[in-house]
Amino acid sequence: MRYDAEHKQRTRAKVLKEAAKAIRGAGPHQVGVAEVMAKVGLTHGGFYAHFSSKDELVVAAIAQMFNEAMASFEHVTAGKAPAEALAAYIDFYLSPRHREAQTIGCPLPALAADLPRLDEGAREAFTRGAERLTAALSRLIAALDRRDADELTSSALAEMVGALSLARAISDIRRSNAVLRHSRDALKRRLGIEAT
DSSP states (O other): OOHHHHHHHHHHHHHHHHHHHHHHHHHHOOHHHHHHHTTTOGGGGGGGGGGGHHHHHHHHHHHHHHHHHHHHHHHHHHHHOOOOOHHHHHHHHSSSHHHHHHHTTTTTHHHHHTTGGGGHHHHHHHHHHHHHHHHHHHHHHHTTTOHHHHHHHHHHHHHHHHHHHHHHSSOOOHHHHHHHHHHHHHHHHHHHHHOO
């Protein structure tokens, strides 16, 4: 049976969504094509109707992860003034809920350690995605009339990714929560939005 182009696109989207979850959860080197295809009810052989290799799947899944991250950013910040939007995003990002959402959360902490060992295509997809997220964050910070918006954005994003990574690694939930809380508070103070 032949399927139309729309069906193929929907199937590809399902595969990418599942691959993105698997990569976030286990890392790109631990993800198996057969496992991803089985999760969406397809055979390993069906994979090649969508991708020429696992490397191509990983690149496309990284792009998917950043599309999802941008959708989250837009959902959290939509309709808010810049200071309120920035505070809302920091609260979302450095929350226990996001800490626990490893298979659907931000790709930056999920991928950063693996990227040096991936091929150029994966690193380029990561870079493009990171730049999109950085630009969105930078627009909010620049709207606060900060001349040092670029420096603040780089620093804030690095702290958020680091704090989330550390909070995920700490086994003591109280200490993990404290890392998130202290980073939220410090970032908001540094950005001048602590009252938001």
